[in-house]
Amino acid sequence: MMENGLLGIQELAREDIETILETAIHMKEVAERDVKKVPTLRGRTIINLFFEPSTRTRTSFEIAGKRLSADVVNFTPSHSSLSKSESILDTAKTLDAMDPDAVVVRHGVAGVPKRIADELDAPVINAGDGAHEHPTQALLDMLTVLEEKDRLDGLTVTIIGDIAHSRVARSNIHGFLKMGAEVRVAAPPTMIPAAVETLGVKPFSSLREALDGADVVMALRIQRERLAGAYFPSVREYAATFGLDRAKLRFAKDDAIVMHPGPVNRGVELAHDLADHRPSVILDQVRNGVALRMAVLYLLAGRRHRRPADEGGNS
Amino acid sequence: MANHPPQRPNRSAGPHGGSEGSLEGVSPLPKSPAPTPLVSQVVLDTVSIGRALMRIAHEIVERNDDLESLYLVGVPNGGVPLARRLAENLDQVADLEPLVGILDTTLYRDDLISSGKRPKLRDTEMPSAVDDRVVILVDDVCSTGRTIRAAMDALMDFGRPRAVQVVALVDRGHRELPIKIDYVGKNIPTQRADLVKMRTEDGVQGEPLDVVLLHPETAAGGASR
């Protein structure tokens, strides 16, 4: 399943997710050590190929790679030159010639990591592509929930916000469903993607109903610049109807946890006091991000997928 | 491909010399079109294991002055129950309660090959730093010495021990590194292609049952001894 990398949760089997989460739990122990570095990927090169700026995710991958002793190189193509002349496949071929052991790709357009993976011998890890997938985010979310609830199976997960434009939502939907949870999405109808039921989730336009009995409540970041006026009337109205605060949270289970992929628009999708304190687990999500990405790099970096002839070639 | 050190030419003894890792994780058996059937033979039974561990406990007491600083560290999976048993024995023999830790060596291995599945990680539980301690690494089967090498590297990330000593229930030879075992339960001469495995009650880190030698049928007929 993960043969040419980690492109999406959609392609993973439940066992793959379990392996990654289990490995990540062990990686957390490394992070608690005095010396937070192991020699596992010594001499390996990981390229962070970020077409779209994302300090948080890039840094998380960078720390993860460095804790495994890999050499992490940040490659940030300049937007202008890329869109004008160089095709993504050219970029991919150039990278392939540098013989990396893993390439972490972030791009604003869905499908680009896959196109690059098709050209590369090294595994490609999708660090977010358009509104398609952000698999490591969903995996670290699942890890966080697993730590809080000791299980994923049978939980009710409610995702609130701009589902239509959210890769985090899609990856979490695929992931939690594969792990046996029930997933609900709640948003104004303008932010629910077409035929969303085909993903296996139930859409709600009443936040109260969507929260009823939820174990996990995940608020998504609202792109206020892009969406206000076009997808919802105003930030104020959104905050009033779909912004999560302690009063609305009462509809969920008593021990429900609150998650957010960050960065939070305080007072919009999450009330100020919810962002910092229990039941919010936002900082655990960030912490788990490094361990989770260490796990993914450990499982994938250095594995070649396009030259099976190399296997056992030395024996 | 310049980034990747060539694979070791002979991997037939398993990546870590027939230690516990050899029946799981990376390809344990030499790749051949039709795997040779294995013949198994018990080389240490439960009673002999118990006797060996008691003898080793005595040896540890004899050989060390500062018994209070002892720190037993088991290498998963087989080393973990053995370290636990040794701690019990030390309590019996010398009224000691040594620290007992678990140290997974997987992230320190030198054979994470470029293709194929990555081995599963095991728990590491080190109850305290190892500074100024006499650390006794405990493994079930020692062969190439690579697991012990990895364990020593891992250990150094937990501090600066005063000394490191090594226990192996079985030493089967075929050393590839200059590693000396301080306390050996039993020396068992083997062929490279053989596998030596300690079996436990639950198949992982439970109570030890016995140690078996598995050797390919064709190579059998006394040749392995």
Added chain:
Amino acid sequence: MGRVWIRGGRVIDPSTGRDEVADVLLEDGRVEAVGHDISASDAETLDAEGCWVTPGFIDLHAHLREPGQEYKEDIASGGRAGAAGGFTGLACMANTDPVNDDPAVTDYILDRARQDCPVHVYAVAAATKGLRGEVMTEMSALVEAGAVAFSDDGRTIMDSDMQRRVLEYSRLVSKPVMVHAEDLTLVRKGVVNEGAVSTRLGLPGNPAVAETLHVARDIQLAEFTGAHLHVGHVSTAGAVALIREARERGVHVTAEVTPHHLTLTDEATLGYDTNTKMSPPLRSAADVDGCAEGLADGTLDAIATDHAPHAVYEKEVEFTEAPPGVLGFETAYPTVMELVRKNRISPMGLIASLTSNPAQVFDLPGGRLTRGSAGDVAVLDPERKWIYDPAKGYSKSRNSPWAGQEMIGRPVATFVDGALVYHVDRGVIFP
């Protein structure tokens, strides 16, 4: 010119309803005879046993890219690809560079076609200057130069008043106005059909209503103005229903559908292959079904390829950035034969939509096999299996969603004005 005796094939001629095993004799560039008692021992003969013998295909919708984008295709290469696909007539769109909005460009295209193209080329001129939707073109002069229809294809005339005037004015020249019916304010950045697939892929969706809304508008305007509206590349079941209803009401509206909208759903896009990006996009299974039904019941007059070559590197970009369009000529017959194999349409109905119907829609010569008609003939093997490799085709481009796939059915020979221009074993035959 000599004589050609096409022997023993199944002659399918929608213009007369003939469907029987017969011989066809071509002489002096025209059909001399069709029947059983032909004997022409001095003629070149082609054994057509097991094959269909039909009028040459006529494509109402092709992008030949000349002038201006000869790196994608030119009239010579496009014409050869057409011949290899069984086509004897191609109507080429106006979105060239410069745009075919001036009689001089029309002249140039038709002149190039006469010199270096094995098949007939018909020019569709722009409806508005520069395809900008602001100033209408000189339709009379363009018709004089040879334009057979008007279209801003590739663009949509969003201004309803402009669209009204274009339709009204077209009555002066009695030529159809072909529309690319998509409401661009609804399409926005959409690149795949809006639905389960766009949701799964996370790519911006282009909703079916963007097409139906404009088809409805243009039907209303055609009814209001009394002009001949031709709806290009219909892709939705909703548009088919609107057209069917309008025709019943007597509105002068004709329509076409592409082989890809008849045989592929948006699921073909699931791998992000930019060779599955088209405009309008591949739609749902229900839409594909609706289009097939519309073709079978005659609501959709013609199968038109929307042959739209793009260079390899132009497609090797982000899905959202890739230009839409696919090659059409060489895969048209084998792909639409699927409808015959599934009993969605009769062989006669299928051939009509490729020959006599398009000829009638644009009032073009050809599309029939009767004594005295043009010697434009396709000989088709409906069973022949082959693997389609765009690199071995005649187009300069390779953008096909069918690359590497097995095809069933293949044109084996194409005649234009009585001369063999393509034979499957010999390739295109043209000086």
